[in-house]
Amino acid sequence: MRLTPLSLLTRVAAAGLASTTALPVLAAESTTALDELVVVGNRAPSQISEVPGTVWVLEGEKLQRQFDSGQTLKDTLGKLIPGMDLGTQNRTNFGQNLRGRSVLVMIDGVSLNSSRGVSRQFDSIDPFNIERIEVLSGATAIYGGGSTGGIINIITKKGETGDTQFETELGATTGFNKTDDRVFRAGQAISGGNEDVKGRLALAVQDNGGFYDGNGDQIQPDITQTDLQYNRSVDLMGSLQFNLTDSQSLDVTAQYYNSGYQGEKGLFVGPNLSQLNDPEIRSGFQSDRTPESDRYLLNASYRNTDFLGHTAYLQASTRMEEVSFHPFPGRTADDPDTPIPEMPYQGASKQNTEQHNLKAMLVKDIDDVRLTYGVDLDREDFDANQMIFDLNQALASGLLVNDKVFTTPRYPQYRVDGVAGFFQAEWQATDRLKLDAGVRHRRASLEVGSFVPVQQRVNIAAGIGTAAEPIPGGKNDYNVSLLNAGAIYDLTDSQQVWGNFSQGMEIPDPGKALGQGNYALTGMNGQYVLTDFLNLNDNNLPAVKTNQVELGWRQYTTDWDVQVASYYTWSDEATEVTDQLTIRVVDAKTRDYGLEAGADWRITDQWQVGGSAHYVRSEVKRNSEWQKKTVTEASLPKTTAHVQWANDQTTVRFQGAHAFDVDDEQGNEIDGPTTFDLQATQRLAAGELTLGVNNVFDKQYTTVWSQRAKLFYGLPEVTDFQGRGRTYTLSYAVEY
Template sequence: MLKTSICILSVAISGHVLAAVTQAESSLEHVIVTGSRIIESIDEVPASITVISQQQIQQHLKVNPELGSLLAQMVPGFAPNTGSSSNAGQTLRGRSPLIMIDGVPQSTPLRNGSVDLKTLDPNAIARIEVIKGSTSIYGNGAAGGIINYITKQASRNEQTDAEISLSSRFSAVKLAESVGGRLAASVNGRANNFSYLVTASYAENGVQRDAEGDILGLQYGLSDSEMQNYFTKLSYDFDADKSLQFSYNYYSAQQKTDLADVVGNSNLGEKTYAIHVPVEQQQQGKPQGPDGNVNITLKYTDIALFNNTQMTLDVYSQDIENVFFYSANLANPSAGYNGGQSVIKSKKQGARATFNSQFDFDQVAATFIYGLDALNDVTSQPLVDGRIWVPEMDMQSIAGFLQTKWVINDDIIVKTGIRKENIDLTIDDYNTLKLCKSETQCSVPLAVRGDTIKYNATTYNAAIKYNLTPAFSPYFSYSQGSDVSDIGVLLRSATVNDIALIQTQASIIDSYELGFISQFDQVRFEVNAFRSTSELGTSNKFNEVTGVYEPIRAPQKIWGYEGLINYAISPSLKLIASYSFVEGKNTEEDIYLGAKQISPPKATVNLAWQANDQLGLTLSYLFVGDRKRFDKNSQGEYSGDQGPVSHYSLVNLSGQYQFDQHWQAYFGIENLLNNDYFPARAQSYRYGGYNIKGLGTTATIGASYQF
């Protein structure tokens, strides 16, 4: 029970800080894999890393089941939660992260729809690893870093273990129609050399209500949504060194409702909310959300290929279909379309070979990680009615990499690396669409000549850490990333008739980080400052003539800092706090970047009390600060992603009671004080329909049984 109580501290802090709380946690929290594609001690990583343990994930589920909420609460530098199924604006240090499951990319960077956080149910996750800053360790899409969902492993015991949990979530402001249910189950075991793990989760949401009891608006909404996730992992050990593993993941989360929005004016501070309407006024088109996304991975591992070399070979395939809401902005009255609904379709097939060789010299331990990555990514964004908004983009990429780590005298760690990426991106001839916001505000369709665009990029990284004393362990890191992101936005907004004339060049991001870690008897500190620059960014500007937001590829600079503190007030009372600040500019015009990239300051405080072996309580606090960088336009309104953000705060309460080794009951209350607020994105985004308030007081009660 002591370990469980310590894990309750997890809300709002990174896993490696929690590792200092107890030796029992350190065995997990000091191990990561995403940073260098191998398992290594976090004490030997000269960068800011967040590891969220399985216990921490389960604790946050008591408050909110969405992974976007979990990451916003626990990862400094990750933007505040949006309160919806979309993670648009939830950047990592001002840039988009690459979402992965066991190292397999889930994001669709060629057309980033910002719904990639919802790819797996937390019930299947053993831990989440977050590495911040652009990286040359992995390929395209990791401009802001990596968020890697590490799935559970089967038990090593020669027995079958199982767990089932049942919970209900509902509005404490107005109960009517808000009651939802969630059922999660897992079974795992081992028989001789064969091991297996199966998890299944199913959830239905009732309507989501704000602090006034009104139903939240439907754009990327979670009201009346249904989630299904089925995950399987099968492993066979040929001997102590060699194993073969197969994994399958199916994920679906769609909204099926009889509601419709009452749209408010964000510039007047009016909210958008939903009401019940007749059939003819309900949402048109298909249900929005992931429509049965599938991942399949086959991995072969030999941990003793040679005396000092390990090898991992894996192949994977992925089929993604993310359906978006019906929008009047996709109208073309002259062709008979009063709106439209888009779908991002992406099919990936990849293969990777990773080798890890280790050598011991006099006072120096050296590690070499090297290999090849190959990927075919075919992504498009058609409309449900058959029109092609973003044409099919066929990317073939192959990359070789080498990473080295040198541990000198057990306390100086030096890392260097290089990645050589070759990408061919083929787009056939296509026509841009005529889209109208009004009868007089329409884009101009163009016939665009296709081509094969070739990218060749070499990126580097170097870092050093000096574990001088427990009280002072400084580090510095430099890393580059090559980003061919959101080419789809550039294509669908083309204003020229040849792809060769569109600014589709890859962006090279240079990231710098300087920080230190200090550990005393009862207190642990971590402080870091960061900066990233790129010659080509992807912001946008509204064209008042055509009604289209057109991309701007101008140089960018992003900077900020983060701080963490962990204080053991007593054996039963722990305090953890964090603060993060990020800011950015278009350096060509010396203007601040909008909320699509830059989030307001964020602070978290967490107080955990273990009353006894059975009862534990956690009180968490989130503060989102002001960010007011922009002036109103000529019409006296804010536009795009440039609305001002005013501060707000939230308090959550959760706890559990362990009856015996099998039964546990738990509860969680989100927005305990029923704060009436607009989330940061709802305040800053002045695109239609985003002005939706945050959840009012919402409660979860449940029980789990292990056998």
């Protein structure tokens, strides 16, 4: 069953589509069509056939089956979006790039990215509340910064006109290793309404136990970027849609999402770190700060189809989030001018972000020309603190017991204010040829407060020094213009070719790039005096601009869905992660180029096969030669394949994913994993039952994040994170 473009258009909000009508149980898997409406291509609703770029849409049975069989959001995106890296199995999505570069993640058009690069965008919503996902591959600036690799827009479920409807989902996952090897999921929603107002209210909860590898051993807790063992998440989401008049509508969505550690197991490294080379998992972990993501989101979208001869869109949104990390050891720096040794400490950070956005857009059709223009306003406030724990107690307990001693700022506090104007023109030059071009200009200011680093505050708390001179804050203004142009040509009614040039941008992480300085201590009981520091007023933090050219072809028929695109992405500056885990902007030419392809072939009414491939090579220019990027940054090429059989009652799907190895000039190598999954769904008299077997062959492997973390942190045994072994998931879903 497929909704027509007209029926979809009535559900369009300013920043995204509301939900489509729920598919019947085990309806034929939806296929993408050229006339399908998306908003990810140019913000206003457009058919895929009007977008000169690579667009992927996940919805209906195809998307729901992945979730019901135990696949996470990160897993699903990695396995179903050709250009997306395979997902990590911990809390962070660091390094899960799109076409080798960072991706902008949104919920109903509201950005989950911030200038502080905390990679938890996929720890933000329960799959129970997801209706569909739209993906635009490649650099773009239509929604602002952070999208140098592309955009993922998660569209939430909304209420439908009609009688009150209830939706219930229950699920459980286990590998049958130990009693704590389990995941429980539950979701409940109520929805309904009439032609004037309709809504949906939903609550989804997931409770995780321990995770086990292919050998049946428990996976080591991640004390760096944290994982999801013994984690509980709660997603409370409500939405209302108002038809104010025949031409005006208002959609309001509110969400509270919390995902945090709830266990008592931790990584024991021995008294006084005596077992750093042989850590073990033990009970008895307790801490005054534990890993957590806590987020509030409010979004209001207004649409008027008859505003001074235009269609007007207005969106206002607020997002507030707090993310906390696992206790982790650190050391203060040596002072070469005084006999002060490095001081160890144990701490955990909490990072707080508030984002407020106002977006206005007008769309005007004049014969064969469509004009889209508007303005975006945004404000972001950031602050962070570091909780310092009792070091002697932490060391004696093997880092299991962490009691607060004091809290101190972790990064400089800052505010980013921005305004951007954009203009886009589309021209249907002939019946088969469509051209478009546009520009986006953004001006922003960055204000940073003064800051005393954690190292100096730890020393002062230990009685070494009495005060420290703050690193001065400052202000940095920047402006950047970004261009795009594209052409799309209809070869037939079902296939197209296109080409485009586009630009994206990102701001280097102010939290890590700033607040750095060197100190000298004037006597053991004196004051820390700055000898030099990074002065924001004298050193701009420029926006890094990314350029991309792309050529593509797609064909959608009743039997085939095929899309292939080649791309070349480059920039003249880059951000690098230093040994101190700070970010700096360097004058360096970087490039990513590759081929992204996906295909589905419906052989008969019951049989379907398909697959995808992504070849990507990431390079940086050093000494006039192109060299491979470090493996901590480079994406892994990948391929996927699936075969599926279905009738009116049953669907069975077998799928596999393989990531290819990558290496760099320093001799480092990342080994890519290969896994297979089996999914089966059965229609019942009421609802449907899904069985999922993930990692069917119980493959033992080291995760990609673990291999990167060993290079980042230099603690190979502490950062040894194995992939999850074979698991079985049973889910039941019913609408009534």
